[in-house]
Every structure is written in C-alpha cells, then in structure tokens.
Amino acid sequence: MSLVGARVLRKEDPNLITGNGQYVDDLQPAGCTSMVFVRSTEAHAKIRSIDTAEALVLPGVLAVWTSANIAQLANCPGGLPGLDQPLLAKDVVRFVGEGVAVVVATDRYIAADAAELIVVDYEPLPAVASLSAAMAPGAVVLHEALGGNTVHFQDFENPLDDVFAAAPRTASLHIVNNRCAPTPIEPNVCLADWGRSGLTLWAAFQAPHHLRNTIAQYFGIPQDSTRVVAPDVGGGFGAKINFVPEFFLTALLSKEIGRPVKYTQTRSECLVAMLHGRAQEHDASVAFDNDGRILALKLSVTQDQGAYPNGTGMGLPVLTTAMAAGCYRIPAVAISWRNVVTNTTPVAAYRGAGRPEASYTIERLIDLIADETGVDPVEVRRRNFIPVDAFPYATHSPLAMYDSGNFAGALDELLKHVKYDELKKEQEKRRQDPAAKLLGIGFASWLEIAGFGPPGSLEAFGHLASWESAQVRIQPDGSAIIFTGASPHGQGTVTTYAQIAADELGIDFDRISVKHGDTAVVPQGIGTMGSRAVAVGGEGVKTASGRVYENAKRIAAHLLEASAEDIVIEDEKFFVKGTPARSVPWSEVAWKSFQPLELPGGMEPGGLDSTVFQQVPNFSFPSGAYCCVVEIDRETGGVNIVNMYLVDDCGTVINPLLVEGQVHGGVAQGIAQALFEHMLYDPSGVPRTSTLMDYLVPAASDLPGYVTGRTNTPNPSNTLGAKGVGESGSVGAPPAVVNAVVDALSHLGVKHIDMPVTPIKVWNILEGAK
Amino acid sequence: MIPAQFDYVEATSVADAIRLLAEHGDEAKLLAGGHSLIPLMKLRLVTPATLIDVTHIKELSYIKEDGNNIVIGALTRHRDIEQSELVKKHLPLVAHVAGEVGDPQVRNRGTLGGSLVHGDPAADLPAAALATGATMVIAGQNGERRVSAQEFFIDFLETDVQPGEILTAIEFPKHTDAGWAYEKFVRRAMDYAIVGVALQLGAKPGVALVNMSNKPHLAQSASQAISKGAAIADVLAVINDNTNPPEDLNATVEYREHLARVLTQRAFATASK
Numbered sequence A: 001m002s003l004v005g006a007r008v009l010r011k012e013d014p015n016l017i018t019g020n021g022q023y024v025d026d027l028q029p030a031g032c033t034s035m036v037f038v039r040s041t042e043a044h045a046k047i048r049s050i051d052t053a054e055a056l057v058l059p060g061v062l063a064v065w066t067s068a069n070i071a072q073l074a075n076c077p078g079g080l081p082g083l084d085q086p087l088l089a090k091d092v093v094r095f096v097g098e099g100v101a102v103v104v105a106t107d108r109y110i111a112a113d114a115a116e117l118i119v120v121d122y123e124p125l126p127a128v129a130s131l132s133a134a135m136a137p138g139a140v141v142l143h144e145a146l147g148g149n150t151v152h153f154q155d156f157e158n159p160l161d162d163v164f165a166a167a168p169r170t171a172s173l174h175i176v177n178n179r180c181a182p183t184p185i186e187p188n189v190c191l192a193d194w195g196r197s198g199l200t201l202w203a204a205f206q207a208p209h210h211l212r213n214t215i216a217q218y219f220g221i222p223q224d225s226t227r228v229v230a231p232d233v234g235g236g237f238g239a240k241i242n243f244v245p246e247f248f249l250t251a252l253l254s255k256e257i258g259r260p261v262k263y264t265q266t267r268s269e270c271l272v273a274m275l276h277g278r279a280q281e282h283d284a285s286v287a288f289d290n291d292g293r294i295l296a297l298k299l300s301v302t303q304d305q306g307a308y309p310n311g312t313g314m315g316l317p318v319l320t321t322a323m324a325a326g327c328y329r330i331p332a333v334a335i336s337w338r339n340v341v342t343n344t345t346p347v348a349a350y351r352g353a354g355r356p357e358a359s360y361t362i363e364r365l366i367d368l369i370a371d372e373t374g375v376d377p378v379e380v381r382r383r384n385f386i387p388v389d390a391f392p393y394a395t396h397s398p399l400a401m402y403d404s405g406n407f408a409g410a411l412d413e414l415l416k417h418v419k420y421d422e423l424k425k426e427q428e429k430r431r432q433d434p435a436a437k438l439l440g441i442g443f444a445s446w447l448e449i450a451g452f453g454p455p456g457s458l459e460a461f462g463h464l465a466s467w468e469s470a471q472v473r474i475q476p477d478g479s480a481i482i483f484t485g486a487s488p489h490g491q492g493t494v495t496t497y498a499q500i501a502a503d504e505l506g507i508d509f510d511r512i513s514v515k516h517g518d519t520a521v522v523p524q525g526i527g528t529m530g531s532r533a534v535a536v537g538g539e540g541v542k543t544a545s546g547r548v549y550e551n552a553k554r555i556a557a558h559l560l561e562a563s564a565e566d567i568v569i570e571d572e573k574f575f576v577k578g579t580p581a582r583s584v585p586w587s588e589v590a591w592k593s594f595q596p597l598e599l600p601g602g603m604e605p606g607g608l609d610s611t612v613f614q615q616v617p618n619f620s621f622p623s624g625a626y627c628c629v630v631e632i633d634r635e636t637g638g639v640n641i642v643n644m645y646l647v648d649d650c651g652t653v654i655n656p657l658l659v660e661g662q663v664h665g666g667v668a669q670g671i672a673q674a675l676f677e678h679m680l681y682d683p684s685g686v687p688r689t690s691t692l693m694d695y696l697v698p699a700a701s702d703l704p705g706y707v708t709g710r711t712n713t714p715n716p717s718n719t720l721g722a723k724g725v726g727e728s729g730s731v732g733a734p735p736a737v738v739n740a741v742v743d744a745l746s747h748l749g750v751k752h753i754d755m756p757v758t759p760i761k762v763w764n765i766l767e768g769a770k
Numbered sequence B: 001m002i003p004a005q006f007d008y009v010e011a012t013s014v015a016d017a018i019r020l021l022a023e024h025g026d027e028a029k030l031l032a033g034g035h036s037l038i039p040l041m042k043l044r045l046v047t048p049a050t051l052i053d054v055t056h057i058k059e060l061s062y063i064k065e066d067g068n069n070i071v072i073g074a075l076t077r078h079r080d081i082e083q084s085e086l087v088k089k090h091l092p093l094v095a096h097v098a099g100e101v102g103d104p105q106v107r108n109r110g111t112l113g114g115s116l117v118h119g120d121p122a123a124d125l126p127a128a129a130l131a132t133g134a135t136m137v138i139a140g141q142n143g144e145r146r147v148s149a150q151e152f153f154i155d156f157l158e159t160d161v162q163p164g165e166i167l168t169a170i171e172f173p174k175h176t177d178a179g180w181a182y183e184k185f186v187r188r189a190m191d192y193a194i195v196g197v198a199l200q201l202g203a204k205p206g207v208a209l210v211n212m213s214n215k216p217h218l219a220q221s222a223s224q225a226i227s228k229g230a231a232i233a234d235v236l237a238v239i240n241d242n243t244n245p246p247e248d249l250n251a252t253v254e255y256r257e258h259l260a261r262v263l264t265q266r267a268f269a270t271a272s273k
C-alpha cells in the first residue's frame, strides 16, 4: 500500500500536544542569563543621550550595552547597504520598537527591571508613518544617504496608453493591502552560548543553515565551530527567515560575559519588532471589451518597506508584479513598482509574500469587470482563463513561466459544491426584505508561485543556493533516518518525508525518523519558506531514498544469488519476483550492508546512505478556486462568513490531512487579513494596534467551517508531482471574502472596500446609502 | 509583559485579608482570579508592592438562596455562576452573562467580585449587576456595609471599595420567570463588547449598557420608562441619555449610540420570546 496520499497522523503530535515539545525557551543550560531590550518609544528621533548608570548597579545585572559598546560592528545582515538596521540604534531611531539598548542579567525579571531604569533622552523628529506621508513633497527623509524616501523605482516599460485609449471599456481601483503582523504563537527567541569550542545559537528560525552561514561570516569565525539549532519552532509565517539583531547581540554578549544568553521576545515586542507583512498600495487599471474579455492590465505597486528595507521586503513587489495577471490570458500587461521607507516596523515575507497581494488585486478587478459589463463574475473568469492546452505559458514576467494548471477545472469542481443559482435567487429575495440580512457570494480563482526554487531564485535573497538537501541513512537494524535542510516550523514535514521515504524504501513508516534543524547534524540545508519543503525538499527525500533502495536491492540480490533487476520488496522483505517464499528481510540487508565480507564485489560498506542536493528546474504554480458566502447585518454592519468552499490544486497530495491543515490555516490567515487584522499607526508613527486586544487575530470560534475539494494537475518540475500548499489559503481567501462583501453591497453602488472589512466601515456604507 | 517585583501573601479568611490589607497599606492589592490585575501588572501599568491572594478563602466562594435573594460569594468563578442551576432559575440573565465573558479559560479563573471591583465599563458582569439591581456587601475594619450596584461604580476602573476593604458578596434580588436578554456586539467571540445591553424585565426591570460610558452604566431613564410600561420606541428614545461613549478603533460615538439602540431593540425582541 502506498503511503503517499494516505491520511497518516502526524508523528510530531504526541510530543507537541502533551507539552513535550522543545522550543528554544524551554532550554535552560547551566548559568543561563537573560537579555532584555530597551526599545524605542519614538517613531523618529535623535538620541541625545542614554543614561545606563542606575541599571548597571542593579544587583544581578551583568551587562548593559548601547550602540557605543558595539561601535565597530557592522549593521544587521540582510539589509540594503547604507540603509541597514544597526544592531542597536546609533544616534537616530526610525521606528517604535527599534532596539536602543540591551541588558543582560541573571534572570529575566531583573533584566526587565534594569531596562526600566535606563533613561533615553530623545529629540523627536517629524515622522512619516504612511506611504503618502513619506512621498509627500518636503517629507522628512529617513536615511540621508538616500536623499528621499524612495529606495527603488521601476517605471513602466510601456504604460499601454494607446491600448487603454482604444479599449471599449476601462476601470481602475486604488487598493490598500493592509499591513499585517505575522504573530506566530512563538515569538522570536534565541539562546547563544559562545565558549572555547565555538558558538552555538539556538534560534526559532526557518532556515538554520542560512543563519549559520551568515553568523559565521558576520563574526569572521569558521563554520566548523559555528552551530545553529532550530529545535521545535512554533510558527514563523516568513517572519523567521530574516536576521534580527538579537541573534548577533546574544552571541556577542555570551562571548563577553562567558555565559549562555537567552532572549525571549514578549508578545508586545513581537507586534512591533518582528517584521510585518503586506503593506502595499496598488493603482490598478484594466481595459476590456463589452463581453468582459480583458485587453490589458496596468499595475503599479507601492511597497512600504518600513524603516529599514531588507532583501526579502524588496522582493515582495517583484513577486506581486510577476503574478499580476493571475490565471488569465491578458494580451498586454504593464507593471511598475516603488519601494518606500517609512517610520514603521520593517516589512518582509509573510505567508504568501507578494502573491496574496497580486491575487487580491486581479481578483478584485475581475469582479469590477463583471460589475461594469453585467457579465456574471464566474463567466468573466471563464472567458479569460488561460486554457489547459496553453501550458507551459509564458507571462509578461520572466520569473513566472506557468508550467501547469487547470483553472476552469478547479472552478467547475468548486461549483459542484456551491449552489450558485439558488444563492443568487436568495440574494435577490433578501434585498427586497429590509429585515433580512444581505447575502454576498464571492469567488477567487487564484494562482501563486511557489516551490522556491530553481537555481538563482533564493540566491537573490542572500541564500547559499536554491536546492534542498536530503540525506537518507539506513541504520544497521534496517530503520532509516532522514536528514533534511528544510527545517520545519509546524508543517508536519517529519510525517510527509517519512511517508515519501516509506514508499521508496519499503521500510515501515514507524521505523523512519526525520532529523532537522541542527547544522551539526544535517549536512547542509536551505530552509522552509516559499512552499518549498515538499516540492523541493520532499523530492530530495525521494531521490535519495531511491538511490538507497537501488543499493539495497543489489545487496539483497547478492544474498539471494539473483539479479538486482528481479528483486521486489513486500512487508520489508526482499525476494525474487514470483518467489516470495525465499526472502531476506530489510534488517538483514541493512546489517550486512556494513560487513565487507557479505557485500557483492565492488560495493563498499555503508553504501545505504545517500545525500542529495535536490534541484528543480522551475518554480511551482499551485492554484485553486474559492467561494465565500457572507451575510451582512444591515443594522450593525457586521459581516459573517456563512460558508467557505475551497478547491485547491497543489498537484500530488502526500497527506490529505496535512494539506487540509495547511489550507485551513492559510485560509484563516486570509480571512484574518480580510476581516480582522490591521497593523495601524497614528500619523506620528505610534502603533495603534500594539496589543492583541487591538490587533485582532481571530480564533477558531470566529472562523467558519470549510468545505474542501481538490483537483490535481501534477507539478512537471519534480517526480512527486507536488506543488506546495503552505501559502495557498492566504493567497485565495482575501479576494474571495472581499468579493463576497462587495457583492452583498453591490446594489448600493459599492465597487470596492479596503481590508479589513470592519463593521463600522460597512455600517458607514449602509448609512451613506440611506 | 514582565511584571515588576512584588511580594506575595496568602489570606486564609476574610478577617485575615482585612488584617493583611491594613498591614500592607496602599501598596497592596487583592489578587482574585488575576485576569484583570495580572495583565495590567505585566504591562507595568500597575505595580503593587504586595499581592494578597484571597483565592484560598473558601468561605467567599458559594451560591446560595436567601429568601428573596440569591447571594453569590465574591470569589465565585464566572464558570460556576454560568452553570449554577440556582442562578439559571432565578437570575437567568446573570448566568447567561457569566457565560459570555471572554473564553473558557477566563471563565474558569475570573471571579464575579474581581470583575465588579475592577469596574471596567467594557466588562459584562457589572452590567448584569446593574440591570438586576444587585447589592454589594463590603467588609472592612469597621464591619460590613451594603452599597447598591448603581452607587458602587464611581468612575473608570474606580468603585466604592475603599482602601482596606474587601468585597465579600453580591446579593441579587430574584428575577424568577421574568423576561431577560443580553446582547453583546463584538468582532471576535472572546472580545470585550464594543457595545452591550443587559435587559431585565419583570417586577423590577432594569437596563444597563456596556462600554457606553466611563463606568458601567445603568440606563436610568430607559429603566424607568420600562417600569412605567412605555412603548419600546420610547425606551429607545432615551436609551442613550447620560451616556458618554468612548471613541476607539472599533467605533465612533455615533456608531456606539446607534448600536445601543439596535441592541436594546433586539434585547426586547429576545426577552419577549
């Protein structure tokens, strides 16, 4: 029986749900100390002075550092040269939450008390807390080296003025893609121990080898004695692939005081100091004919980079503009983007990273076309889909060479679940009844780019390479250990990789374990991001397992005095096809694989061990069709999702349970962006949503049940056929939800509502229409 | 998120708590469920020198029938009130409101007394106490005194519990077989109300509003109108009298006043079912 495709329970769960997981904060090595930050309360200010005298004399305090203590050190890696964030603010602070000083003490409470005693004297500067403020003429400049606040501007190659002028119809939207805080349950946590035998850094991180490479380079120390460990990690959503000052500060302070130094971010800090996501504004225009066929698309993206632009953040509008056309065949596409700094928390990858922004805008535009032409939104989609026979399909962007998809097929599958005609009748009926709640039906045919990636794709973000490593090692008893560089942070990789390996090796699932996260254990690695763990890392597990299996067959053939080509396996027993009575068990093959006298000629001991650096030729392109049905309370403006139908095409499914889990989680985050979450600043740059009482992360009780379905167009870039599913939900859900809300209100002339759709926004619209 | 240093002592009885309050003075705070106090301490908005833990005082955790009253000990948890057959029978509004507070974890820790003494205008239970016409029993060095719910709430997070005093019990007049409703408008199920309306009908009706003023608010004109048997429209016309609604990310003053009317109307509809 094949395990790939089976609903296998997660190997990870027994530990995690009984409280036996091990997160960085659970580690308490002897002599462990605690580091606490003093963070800026000003969005933009000069630092006149920092008085640390009282903190230094508090009993239990071991060190107090400001930028003066680390003046010789380079800024935090990952930024843009000249615009990068200092480990501790030097002379100027540029956002609320920027680190100004750190205290190390024997325990966290003393460190926090000492931090309170530090007095920072600020000279406030004018702040720019929004894109419009940062781009206004005469706006205060964040980085003098830049001269203005625009970091990079990519103009239209051809603004398509003639196409738009000649088109039968055009429509435009200004869209704000709301800033979100990733808010993993585990915030940033790290623990550094730099002793005589080298530096070990435990960190809640998605890419431990990437951090190992960088931290060794930063300190000029050899990698053989630099070890990074990401143990159990409680979510990351992209926020844990960027380097943050605490990694370097805890390491240095550990070296300085000769004891381990731990930093555990508080939730309040996490909301302002962990990198944010989204934060884009779009000016989008479409030209189309009277039948709703799209003739041209023009998109200009303005990306808020926060105070210190970083490589990942700079990549966001690149991905957004690459995916601007979504599932549609659009004859002419013009793109432009601009990166701007503001006095806010820096922005980087957040679940979907640039693709949710793209799908949101194109799917809003599709509904706008439907609204303008009177053609049903489902039909507008069908009329513009790239047809199944058009793959591989070259888009306007060299990044996005769509390799496969069946967009109409996913929509057909979706409509099997959605009673669309009945819903439309019901909608009409309710509009006539002033006491009834309004009904809205919203669709999203979404497409994203995942499976990072082909050579060069991650190098562009500072990674060593874009392959993923997999080592498959058979133990002498015939059990197997898989080592992967795709260190997970909640995905269930330990389970899916064991499933893949079990099928390839013919070894029982329960006798396969997966090791990850420790650079001293896993040969090399890249990390888990961009929905690549299965599409790239899982493919590596398959390749390495296949190689090991071939060698095992040779040994079995030798023992059975047969030819390797004739050997098959069942129930962990090798035998010659057709004669199961005479067999050798895996355990014997494994044992003898280490004994030179038992091996076939020319085979070396230890041959059942294979390491692969798996490459893939292209990105993958998960897609799907979602439908959201909402009810709107006419009196309060409250929006309630009554149904959510989700058809995903992630290619081959390794484990339906885990795919559903990823879809549910991603959709929850998508609904969160559409209805609840918004990181808001006041004009002076003070965050207005700096606690979880104001920054509304929805809980299970705030989310609907989901009806899930699936189509399968296999990924042609790997033999598994898997595309990746980690980010899909957050790509598809926001447009489905907002399209439903706009549909519910369309009889009032509503064309667009920015996220999050709050009750007061809807109420104001309803009042305005009275 | 890391509180300042504090001392911790356990009180074993009401008398012991009063003694400890006197001993530790202004710098001490009583610790009940901790679900309002500890978040404030973690944000260092409150930094008591000593916490006097009263949760081990068994004599303050009870629900009992006393003639025309149901008396609830101040340390009774929200969850116990929500599930009590006695409360469900005679004070269904109070039982229901207790079940609307936060989430199960909060309801298993938070106490009725803590919620009332905290005096948050956005909290649920103070509105239920106001609508049902509850009386607070407060003990101190000079013995016991009784204060009506209406006089008890003084200002934002300020109640009539004086330094050295402890709230010991809440006496609710029975509202057996009377109509009632609680309407709570939230963005997330576990949130504090953006606006809430607690409505008690029957012989001694009352209507109280959540998050519509600087303190838990009894809508007096509306309550009087209801006792006089006024039409719903007339109640709605005065429901926002003397309110002072806050403005925040979720609502403007205008929107809150609108919600108060909508929710009151709905409360009447529910109560009459």
Ligand SMILES: Cc1cc2nc3c(=O)[nH]c(=O)nc-3n(C[C@H](O)[C@H](O)[C@H](O)COP(=O)(O)OP(=O)(O)OC[C@H]3O[C@@H](n4cnc5c(N)ncnc54)[C@H](O)[C@@H]3O)c2cc1C
Residues within 6 Å of the ligand: B029, B030, B031, B032, B033, B034, B035, B036, B037, B038, B039, B074, B075, B100, B101, B102, B103, B106, B109, B110, B111, B112, B113, B114, B115, B116, B117, B118, B122, B123, B124, B125, B161, B165, B166, B167, B168, B190, B191, B192, B193
């Ligand atoms: C996540 C979360 C969600 C919540 N959601 C809601 C909600 O939706 N609605 C709602 O109404 N509340 C909500 N709460 C608050 C919760 O109901 C609190 O439990 C309650 O407000 C306080 O009760 P406590 O027993 O925890 O009091 P504590 O926090 O222990 O004390 C609160 C204050 O009262 C004083 N005090 C306590 N007991 C006495 C006494 N017997 N005599 C004198 N003084 C005393 C304390 O000194 C302190 O000043 C929420 C809390 C949390 C943490």
